[in-house]
Amino acid sequence: MSCLADPRFASPPPGPHRLGHMEFQLPPPPASHMLGSPDIIANSSHDSSFLQTLSGPHDELAGGHGGPQMMSGAGPFPHGPFGPGMPHPGPPFGHRLGFPPGMPCGPRLGLPLPPPPFLDFYGMPGGLDGNYRKKRKACGKCVPCQRKDNCGTCLNCVNRAKGKQICIHRKCDALKKKASKFDKDDDKDDRSNGHKSPFSERDGMRPPQMMPFGDGLMPGMPDREGMPPHMMGLPPHMMPPHPGMLGPIPPAWENGPGGPPHGLPPHGPPHGGPGGPGGPGPLDHGPPSFYPPPSEMMPFDENSPHHPAFMPNGPHGPGPLSSSHDSSSPQPQNPSNNSGLTPMGNHEDQQNQPMIHPHMTHLPHLSAPFFPGPGGDMPLPPISMVSSLPHSSLPLPLPMMSHPPMGMAPLPTSQPDSIPQSMQNGGPGLLKPITTSSTAITTSSHLPVPTPMPTATSTGPVKPNTSLNNSPESGSRCSISPRDSGYDSNEVVKTEL
DNA sequence: GAGAACGTCTCA
DNA sequence: TGAGACGTTCTC
Ligand SMILES: [Zn+2]
Ligand SMILES: [Zn+2]
Secondary structure (H helix, E strand, O other): OOOOOOOOOOOOOOEEEEEOOEEEEEOOOOOOOOOOOHHHHHHOOOHHHHHHHHHOOOOOOOOOOOOOOOOOOOOOOOOOOOOOOOOOOOOOOOOOOOOOOOOOOOHHHOOOOOOOOOEOOOOOEOOOOOOOOOOOOOOOOOHHHHOOOOOOOOHHHHOHHHHOOOOOOOOOHHHHOOOOHHHHHHHHHOOOOOOOOOOOOOHHHOOOOOOOOOOOOOOOOOOOOOOOHHHOOOOHHHOOOOOOOOOOOOHHHHOOOOOOHHHOOOOOOOOOHHHHHHOOOHHHHOOOOOOOOHHHOOOOOOOOOOOHHHOOOOOOOOOOOOOOOOOOOOOOOOOOOOOOEOOOOOEHHHOOEOOOOHHHHHOHHHOOOEEOOOOOOEEOOOHHHHHHOOHHHOOOOOEOOOOOOOOOOOOOOOOHHHOOHHHHOOOOOOOOOOOOOHHHHHHHHHOOOOOOOOOOOOOOOOOOOOOOOOOHHHOOOOOOOHHHHOOOOOOOOOOOO
16 A cells, blocks of 8 residues: 555645545645655655555564664554554644644634644654654764774674665664664564564554654653553653653643633644544544553553553453443542543543433434444443443543533433443444544534434545534533634634535 | 665565 | 665765
């Protein structure tokens, strides 16, 4: 497959674009030799090879001398780039590329717009900050780096013409080792029994190692040592302050306490998330993970099946889909914080709520949203079940609606008549993914009548039958923050009826 | 544009 | 699994 042929990789041309029901303008492509810049995406010779790398038997990362894969990489991920159900870091939703986190921007404030979204398939920044380099650089500090002269006798020196390698005695120590120990672990655990760790079970699950860190790509950046692989692709400012954290820094953390006004998420997918024009992407399975308190954090160990990262529903035990709904099991309080504020800036009672409004439970395809889990996508139980479950049973917080849209009376949470029996039994029900894309959120928060939801396989534009309402009076907390989307939805986001 | 050398691929 | 070849990136 050619990236050029894949719209997910193709660089969007300048001009108006429509993603879902949103419209925005893309300026001409940024300058070259930036990550994700068109020349890299389109012209890199690795474009033809990374798929092979991701899917083939090779594992250069695990090899002895290979460096990290830093090329922008993605592949035909049938279950998403992190494989079925693996915790996905999610995109740096709405991060202002080129803007420091939390920096106010946007037309409403009369402040400059950030660069438009130019994210790769993973939602990773396209390198608009220009700090990305594809090749690591010698540290210049280690002993070999201090050496100025080639020995002239080593293999690399002798074979310089063909080998194109630096003198073996001058080879930087940092460049000799792989960028991340996870690569080594990855190598270690996955071949002994023929099964790779969850993070390497598919090569395609390997997170993109495209962001420079303290391994030579970006001087001064934190090292990714000890970091779960699914976070290693995150931009530095999204890195958690603790390696045990399983996701990027929640936006509310970045923006400080309080979050954005009206409970709007401080960041939202600038263009509907990674789903993009090709339909919801693998990141649309759910919002970024939530974060246990430091006391519950543990250093990531992919070899440990007990690490929360491998628990489908977090460290508090089986989720609502578990065969045993043990009511006696602990029901810890929301571990994300003790301030009553969720990472999204909403109050706690709004957290851990299904993103589907109770009104929507009569929509079969909305009643069984997916949640990722190690075993694959897993449907949620019906709303009536979810609402009666302990918060901790939910695999992920869903800082979505807990109240009906303005003007709509709440319905009882239990609507057995509208719920298929199979689902009431906790069965698989209808396995329709629900996305957290802005479109889906907006749709679910405003729809008074059933409307087809975008699915993971849908390719056409999403057509919600309602308008995006950013009014603080709307009662919706599901809209994209204009500030964070980078685009004033009143100005550039147009409703597609 | 040339040279250096990093990263990836192929093969034994 | 390591060595070698080579494409590509990066610096000057
Ligand atoms: Zn030498
Ligand atoms: Zn060095």
